[in-house]
Amino acid sequence: MANSDGTSLWIDGAWRAAAGTFTVSNPATGEPLAEVADASRTDARAAIESAAAALPAWSATPGLERARVLRRAEALMLERATELGRTLTLEGGKPLAEARGEIAYAASFFAWFAGEAERTYGRVIPASTANKRLLALRQPVGVVGAITPWNFPAAMVTRKIGPALAAGCTVVLKPAEQTPLTALNIVALMTEAGLPPGVCNVIPTHDPGPVGTELLQHPAVRKITFTGSTEVGKYLAREAAATVKRVSLELGGHAPFIVFADADIDAAAQGAIVSKFRNAGQTCVCANRFYVHASVADAFLEALTPLVRALTVGDGTLDGVQVGPLIDTAGVQKVEAHVRDATTSGARVLVGGSRPPHLTRGNFYAPTLLDGATDTMRVMREETFGPVAPVARFESEAEVLRRANAGPFGLAAYLYTNDLSRAWRVAERLEYGIVGVNDALPSVAQAPFGGYKESGLGREGGTEGMDAFLETKYISTVIRG
Ligand code: NAP
Numbered sequence: 139m140a141n142s143d144g145t146s147l148w149i150d151g152a153w154r155a156a157a158g159t160f161t162v163s164n165p166a167t168g169e170p171l172a173e174v175a176d177a178s179r180t181d182a183r184a185a186i187e188s189a190a191a192a193l194p195a196w197s198a199t200p201g202l203e204r205a206r207v208l209r210r211a212e213a214l215m216l217e218r219a220t221e222l223g224r225t226l227t228l229e230g231g232k233p234l235a236e237a238r239g240e241i242a243y244a245a246s247f248f249a250w251f252a253g254e255a256e257r258t259y260g261r262v263i264p265a266s267t268a269n270k271r272l273l274a275l276r277q278p279v280g281v282v283g284a285i286t287p288w289n290f291p292a293a294m295v296t297r298k299i300g301p302a303l304a305a306g307c308t309v310v311l312k313p314a315e316q317t318p319l320t321a322l323n324i325v326a327l328m329t330e331a332g333l334p335p336g337v338c339n340v341i342p343t344h345d346p347g348p349v350g351t352e353l354l355q356h357p358a359v360r361k362i363t364f365t366g367s368t369e370v371g372k373y374l375a376r377e378a379a380a381t382v383k384r385v386s387l388e389l390g391g392h393a394p395f396i397v398f399a400d401a402d403i404d405a406a407a408q409g410a411i412v413s414k415f416r417n418a419g420q421t422c423v424c425a426n427r428f429y430v431h432a433s434v435a436d437a438f439l440e441a442l443t444p445l446v447r448a449l450t451v452g453d454g455t456l457d458g459v460q461v462g463p464l465i466d467t468a469g470v471q472k473v474e475a476h477v478r479d480a481t482t483s484g485a486r487v488l489v490g491g492s493r494p495p496h497l498t499r500g501n502f503y504a505p506t507l508l509d510g511a512t513d514t515m516r517v518m519r520e521e522t523f524g525p526v527a528p529v530a531r532f533e534s535e536a537e538v539l540r541r542a543n544a545g546p547f548g549l550a551a552y553l554y555t556n557d558l559s560r561a562w563r564v565a566e567r568l569e570y571g572i573v574g575v576n577d578a579l580p581s582v583a584q585a586p587f588g589g590y591k592e593s594g595l596g597r598e599g600g601t602e603g604m605d606a607f608l609e610t611k612y613i614s615t616v617i618r619g
Contacts, residue, residue, distance in 0.1 A: 151335020391549030548590030
């Protein structure tokens with residue numbers, strides 16, 4: 139059983155100190171939370187070697203047994219959702235209820251991929267001659283380097299290590315420097331669930347460069363799976379090409395949220411709140427830009443304004459708080475810059491538009507609603523990653539499709555309409571990997587999640603989520619008689 143350290147490196151089934159440490163802080167208060175071991179490139183190499191040594195036995199472990207470990211891990215996560223959620227809130231900022239929800243969502247990836255571990259079938263291929271038997275086997279790709287962001291400190295981890303371990307791969311995980319504690323808690327719990335030493339190693343660091351380089355260059359690492367910014371994703375893809383490592387990328391988005399004239403306006407306003415203000419707007423699939431048909435724009439704003447105004451902002455550990463802090467001061471500054479750019483270009487602030495005056499410390503920004511947004515504003519083109527809803531108007535379906543599909547991103551899009559034909563037409567023409575039709579929360583473990591265009595490569599979740607960690611081997615056998 140893992141001891142309860144939780145702040146050291148986790149390599150080869152044991153906590154290990156590093157040469158230095160770095161401070162993890164609470165974004166709601168700015169106060170230090172923990173000193174965490176700071177992995178070096180040498181530590182990364184040790185973790186990779188441990189994963190490589192563990193690979194033969196783990197990949198030979200029957201899928202049924204790997205599934206049992208994942209199911210026990212799921213059960214432990216759910217059993218400890220309150221304490222895991224609290225750590226997540228303290229380091230990541232999201233309100234406790236949301237954090238517990240993320241723990242349950244994260245655990246669902248273990249459950250789903252446990253099932254997939256039991257169903258990793260190959261294929262019998264019809265031969266061209268009577269004396270041959272042709273088979274395609276599915277085998278684990280090998281050691282996986284997984285790099286995760288801070289905005290979902292639990293779910294982005296399990297969405298990667300769940301399928302990797304289910305497939306029979308071993309893992310070296312580098313969590314985000316702001317939120318390593320949740321990742322360390324999860325791996326400790328997996329050890330309790332029966333995961334053998336070396337199968338999943340966790341190496342937090344405050345300087346991702348050297349650790350990233352080791353993951354990219356070490357020949358034993360056969361796969362890089364990354365969630366984070368498009369800029370870092372492109373860098374990893376370029377560098378991984380040198381040794382032709384497999385790459386999966388879940389990158390940034392800029393989701394359009396379209397409200398047609400025939401939509402249920404109250405449902406659209408409720409959906410806007412969920413999609414835009416969850417995690418204070420720091421999700422890759424959150425609505426970034428609202429396109430509302432001109433004939434219902436006033437009604438939509440009338441419905442949405444009181445809902446935004448009613449959101450309670452504050453320290454996520456306090457009762458009743460719905461919107462927590464942003465992850466750091468750079469995050470707040472980016473939101474301020476986007477709002478300034480929008481208002482100087484003619485947008486009107488209906489709610490918010492500044493840091494909340496009553497919160498004097500921590501990285502807070504008030505839930506903000508802007509009217510009169512235009513497509514040239516930064517908030518309509520770049521990921522704001524904050525609680526800002528800019529509303530623009532449109533006149534026709536063709537126009538809104540063109541505007542929604544403009545730009546390099548293609549992760550998630552939302553549309554609200556009660557016209558079934560329109561729903562199909564628009565959903566099929568949106569150049570996005572995920573489309574929510576009258577649904578602001580489409581993500582579930584059993585469905586494929588990922589982006590078109592510069593929003594990513596490959597899919598996580600669903601049956602597709604296993605493909606990323608499996609190679610196909612073709613075996614042709616000549617038989618006698
Ligand atoms: P980020 O800066 O790209 O960081 C993501 C991860 O990459 C962190 O662990 C980071 O380490 C690491 N990293 C940074 N530079 C690296 C390098 N040179 N080599 C190896 N690793 C490196 O992104 P973020 O700001 O944390 O996350 C927000 C972004 O993630 C947004 O764009 C959001 O849309 C995207 N996101 C996408 C999805 C999706 O599924 N498509 C889901 C969630 C988030 P450090 O923490 O040490 O910097």
